[in-house]
Amino acid sequence: MSADLRGRSLLSLDDLADEGIDRLLATAAARRAPASDAPLRGVSVALVFLNPSLRTRLAGEVAMADLGGHAAVLSPGSDAWKWETRPGAVMDGDAVEHLRDAVGTISGMVRGLGIRAFAGMRSWKEDAEEATLRAVVAASSCPVFNLESAQDHPLQSLADLLALREALGPDLRGKGFALAWAPHPKPLPMAVPHAALRAASRAGMRITISCPEGCDPDAAFLAKVRKDAEARGGGIEISHDRLGGLAGAEAVYCKSWGAPALYGRWEEERPLRAKHRDWTVDAARMAAAAPGARFMHCLPMRRNVEATDDVVDGPRSLVAAQARNRLLVQKAVFLETLRP
Amino acid sequence: MSADLRGRSLLSLDDLADEGIDRLLATAAARRAPASDAPLRGVSVALVFLNPSLRTRLAGEVAMADLGGHAAVLSPGSDAWKWETRPGAVMDGDAVEHLRDAVGTISGMVRGLGIRAFAGMRSWKEDAEEATLRAVVAASSCPVFNLESAQDHPLQSLADLLALREALGPDLRGKGFALAWAPHPKPLPMAVPHAALRAASRAGMRITISCPEGCDPDAAFLAKVRKDAEARGGGIEISHDRLGGLAGAEAVYCKSWGAPALYGRWEEERPLRAKHRDWTVDAARMAAAAPGARFMHCLPMRRNVEATDDVVDGPRSLVAAQARNRLLVQKAVFLETLRP
């Protein structure tokens, strides 16, 4: 895990050494303005969205344009063929192309391939194994960028880290970070909660997960991020206290997720989520955190369900910075991995 | 309303001084060829289509490419998230993102934001207030370009003015302009009729609106464009005579619209439109205009319903010029507002 990222894929923060993270964030911060040097002139990437996107798609397109290159956006199933993903499938059904052939084709035409492939939300094991992302990597002849997968979102991790450093200072070690579970009309996947925990643990923050009983993250994943946090002067604990769980947090990261314990059994899970509609992050809940605590959310957000307008639009909100940083981080990733 | 448009939005012809219009049309005419100077190198814009588009989308993409910049096209609801537009909404329904967050995000990544947001066609008041366009402007941190809204279409106004000047000479004051209502299988919004009336009135033309009884444009809007026309040596009147209403017109602008008096009550409005199927702009109707009168239409057009093939494809048709001018005007707007 060297800091030189040339020719490498970016699938997870886990793939990056601390020096690699530092380097990407330094490059991101230095690339606020469009490049006058067009360092990626003649470089094309493909961004493949198996699920819809606003921020990621726009950040990717604008990042490449700013750097002098080009990003081609593909949406299989709407403007391109729907993909079969099962290896060895006898394709006599609806899917007209196998992921293996599509990815082989794409990666033969471009220098980098971004892929968004959400969780199937049927089986924890299936999603935790990141089957689609792994299949894309296996079939690709060029570097692959994870544009949000079943349980990870490294570009969001990096944008969040940059926002945290901007707001709380470059050294985040030992600072309080609360991952605040919030209500939502639908059970959401673990991509962003895991990405946020990866980010905060790699920064050595003192993490609390404030969530209802039954919504605890997966134990194996927790063990991993605990190790990362503790190795850097931080730690991690779980609180089932809606308010108390935020005590001491300098950053409150609002996010909803479906209860991992009932993963895939979403009809059973529904009453659990319904019961905790009062976990909305509002002024009262923010008041339980450290004075002046920052509010974070990756967007898109169900306003006045996950968090109230006054909090989202208030002076302590980092939401706009997080979104803006998605562009900067995207530029950094393209530049560091694809530069000649 | 100075003629310097740098850093400004373009929401309506109403926002432009006469000098601003002149300047944009001069720049448009001067930009027929791609720029060898790439004056917008490093500049990205986002074009957001809440409704489908051909001319506007292509003109926007090609204009930015010609100028050395980049236009990213987004279609929320198909390739991006569907937007909630009501302020303060409790978002526990289908919409996964609020316009406010989406526009905040987009405008943080680009230098200009184009938005197409058609009329809701439910309530005149709602549409006349341009609620969606206003909400986008309020949420945007960069200039906003109206790519057709509920009741306006300034890029069409400018392209039409350029076509009129090319065909009838640079000084249009006092020349006859007929807005000719035409049949259509569906009730259409007022965006283009209003845009055409704005264009002709700002040019000081002598305008006749030739439409069936019951289809008169809104009185408040008429008062506004009458004032604009009269201040520049023109005027405006309404005729319910299918043929006589075109007398003296040197330009016949064919367009259908739903009867404003029955706005939103489209089942009631249907017989009115059905009754006037003979208002198609054909050779006979064109013969009622001035000798050699030009035919105009913004496209897309229901051929042989709104106008007949022989008229549309005839030597007096400006349809191709209007379409081609959309690209020139788009280049002028991007260049004048976004140049460094």
Add this chain to the structure above:
Amino acid sequence: MSADLRGRSLLSLDDLADEGIDRLLATAAARRAPASDAPLRGVSVALVFLNPSLRTRLAGEVAMADLGGHAAVLSPGSDAWKWETRPGAVMDGDAVEHLRDAVGTISGMVRGLGIRAFAGMRSWKEDAEEATLRAVVAASSCPVFNLESAQDHPLQSLADLLALREALGPDLRGKGFALAWAPHPKPLPMAVPHAALRAASRAGMRITISCPEGCDPDAAFLAKVRKDAEARGGGIEISHDRLGGLAGAEAVYCKSWGAPALYGRWEEERPLRAKHRDWTVDAARMAAAAPGARFMHCLPMRRNVEATDDVVDGPRSLVAAQARNRLLVQKAVFLETLRP
């Protein structure tokens, strides 16, 4: 049919002299790397997809970006208006724009127009006449590129020829080429089989069409390609023998198509296709060809229906080269037709 292609359309291999084909393939081979010279700077094309696409769309976008220009992608019916194609139609139905106006508009804004318009699959005569492609050409004021039409796919022909030359040597005359019919859940059009036969016949190969009884290609088309093949030292014959038909073939081009004799009567045709499910190109069928014979397919492919994984992914497969060549050929076509 000179070899200078500047300002010309590319609708079929039939439009190209042998020298034109040679020139395009030479340019393609020379353009493996992105151009440092940006020879198409300031040039925009539009790529219009009336049907979905992956390879063609990506190849087109990346080719223009590599050459310093821009390709705008339009998908009428999804992100733009649906087109009426019948001349003289009274447009009081669903289609909101006539192909004539759309193509007139597009071709007025760009320097080249690519069009994908699949077969209607209703009537052989209608599809053989290439009505949509011809209508686009008639309405366009700029060169038109066929991105796959009812019965042709010249960019695939060129990519396949390049792959054949790379694999079997520059002089393909007299070498064995088998077009191997394969099963498929749906009846497919003749675009690719015809394109492959055009390619092999223009190369003077000794062609065998290995297909079930009832699936013979159209006699008039066969007469044309036979003449082309024989004039160049090759020939063409039909075999209804699943294995024997591949004897002597150095290249086996796997492709499914609906039985031409039952064209448009697809319910009647179904049992014929169902009966020949054992025509899958597998190791046994490949063993009937010449030793070391190459396997070809244009993609997308129904794996383990048209051909088995071991064949597609084996060392004799040219599938990846064919796909990669799509980009090279696209660059060559844009460069040779659009260069100043």
